[in-house]
Amino acid sequence: MRLAILGAGDVGRSVADLASEYGHEVVALADSSSATVDSSGIDVDSALEAKLSGGQVGEDDPETVFDTDYDVLVEATPTTLDDAEPGFSHVKRALEADRHVVLANKGPVAERYEELRALEADSAGSIRFEATVGGAIPVLSTIEDSTPQAVTAVRGVLNGTANFILTRMAAEGLDYEHVLAEAQDLGVAEADPTFDVDGTDAALKFVILANVLSEGGFALEDATVDGIQNVPGSALDLAAEDGQTIRLIGEATREGVRVGPRLVPENSALAVTGTRNIVQIETKNAGSLHSSGRGAGGPETATAVLSDVGRLPEL
């Protein structure tokens, strides 16, 4: 497949870097201000080098990406809320041109799911978005394989930053502010960690899961969301007295989406440590399935994008 990649952050760059390993060709790579486009294949190495040294991937206008002869648009621009722009318009343009779209951007799938599906229905192309939920962990493809109708609930830990903070608080008996500063030093938490610690990032992923289970109907505003900022170290100590710990757990069902700090047994599968993620897929006929792995990171998330590309039919 010929890939046009929008977004040159960790994920977009990793997709470009790994594409050839998975048998695909990159014909365009763009960030918000520049692009490099060549329908016979771009020089990925020099584009990545240009991005890292000068901040621009090339000399072309990002608009020219849509004029390139590509099979799959990889939407890896930053997640935005509400109207989910410009990601949504990127997807729309590609589908209207009868191309496939693979999203790593959570915004359009969480906030405008029905519109995406309507555009897809009118297009020869299709959309896939494994990378939006749980990075390298095959969550959506597992649900697809089990068929969504047979899945009754999905629960789990889908934010590594919040999980890292809770794990360190429990292990070291430290308070939230202290551990957050440490996580920022280690690069686990961003300078502004709000979306991770207030539960928004996890909620977007569970909204996407609820949309998949229900064929739409959910947006972030429909989710009940609590973060971990108000959980003191003493709460973790008390939980430990009972053989339990506290994790930021999300739940998606056909009835709704809920994210918040919950008590889980210390030895349970959901009590993953550090930045690890886990999902529990509760099925009607086959009990619970668990998948755990790296829920974030450039190369990890890029493998989910490239798996999606591999599942697309030829146009």
Next chain:
Amino acid sequence: MLGVTVVVDEPVVDGDAETDGDATADGDAEAETDGGVRTYTVRLELVDEPGELLRALSPIADNGGNLLSIHHERGNMTPRGHIPVEVDLECPPDRFEGIVEALRDAGVNIIQAGANRYGEEISVVLVGHLIDTDLSNTLNRIQEDASAAVLDLSLSAPEGTEPVSSARVRLAIDSADIDDTLATIRSIGADKDFTVVEPLPGGEA
């Protein structure tokens, strides 16, 4: 790890006036004929292993209970994945407590005794200004509004009583009402501006 759980019902009499001579209770109507024998229903939860039923019945027989019927609900599962068993027995009221204690001593977890019907124990952690907002009122509301029995409480206020503190409250609740109970505790938390850290449903995790 307890293999057996017991649920006790007393359909015939409210067995308050039994043991310790503390006759404060509701000793309502139903005068007892002396030496009277009462019928009790005991609900057990058994692990599906050979010998478990016998292990659970022995303490009843050994302590003066007369077994009337045993309803072994094979094929049914309790929320914890155990098999429910209903036992009808008769004994004098003053022996009933002894039977319950013997079951406990045999490693049988009593989650319902007397007139209370409790199917499950859960813990919640509350975080907030627990002391300023009248902790005993909070606990009372949990008992009354959320129909849960507070079994124990562990409070942690490392920075004194004024800043935010945390409490772990262990509750006995009727497993059929778990969602309602938790919803009520959430709304008490919302009233008093607490964070309520709840357990996950199912316990399978």
